[in-house]
Amino acid sequence: MSVVHRLLGFFVVGVFAVGWIWGLGAKLVRREPGPLYWRWVALAQVTAGLQAIVGLTLLATGGRVGGAFGGVLHYVYGLLPLLLFFIAHVVARSGDMSFVGIRGSRGEPIAIRAWTPFAWASFICFGLALRALMTGLGDG
Numbered sequence: 476m477s478v479v480h481r482l483l484g485f486f487v488v489g490v491f492a493v494g495w496i497w498g499l500g501a502k503l504v505r506r507e508p509g510p511l512y513w514r515w516v517a518l519a520q521v522t523a524g525l526q527a528i529v530g531l532t533l534l535a536t537g538g539r540v541g542g543a544f545g546g547v548l549h550y551v552y553g554l555l556p557l558l559l560f561f562i563a564h565v566v567a568r569s570g571d572m573s574f575v576g577i578r579g580s581r582g583e584p585i586a587i588r589a590w591t592p593f594a595w596a597s598f599i600c601f602g603l604a605l606r607a608l609m610t611g612l613g614d615g
Contacts, residue, residue, distance in 0.1 A: 477538060480529045484608045487526050490519050491556070491601035498594020508590050516593050523556045523600070540611055552607035556600040563592035 494515055501508040530553050540546035566574050571584035579585050 477533060480526070480533055481611065483522070483526045483529060484604070484611060487522050487556075488601065488604045488608055490515075490522050491597045491604050494519055494597030495594055495601055498590065498597065501590070501594070507588070508594075512590055512593075519593075519597060519600075520560050523560065523604075527554060527557060546610070549607050549610040552603045552610065555603050556596075559596045559600055559603075560593075563596040566592040 497508055497512060497515065501512075530550075534550075540549040562575070566572065566587070567589045570589070571586050572578070573584045577585060
């Protein structure tokens with residue numbers, strides 16, 4: 476099962492990379508990313524959830540990441556993307572950034588497009604998943 480977790484880890488990093496690059500590209504060309512982007516969001520969430528389930532199964536069956544501090548970080552890096560995508564859903568549904576404490580200069584809410592929180596979440600999750608992969612492989 477650890478081979479599956481390792482391979483899925485590389486895939487998760489790639490999926491998150493696609494998401495933030497896609498979001499950046501949409502921002503640069505000033506266009507919506509399109510309906511296929513929402514399928515990517517679903518794929519990213521399912522992939523991250525599946526990776527977490529496989530990782531928690533490994534943990535429950537006695538699997539451990541080497542190093543005391545690195546092991547704890549591996550679990551934090553691996554589970555934070557789930558929380559970030561939850562926050563992205565809340566922010567996207569609200570339509571503004573006030574949920575995360577960002578307001579305009581006069582305290583007014585700043586409107587956002589629904590896809591923007593997912594692009595930001597994928598950017599952060601890319602870094603988290605890459606660090607989780609590095610700690611899991613023993614390189615971090």
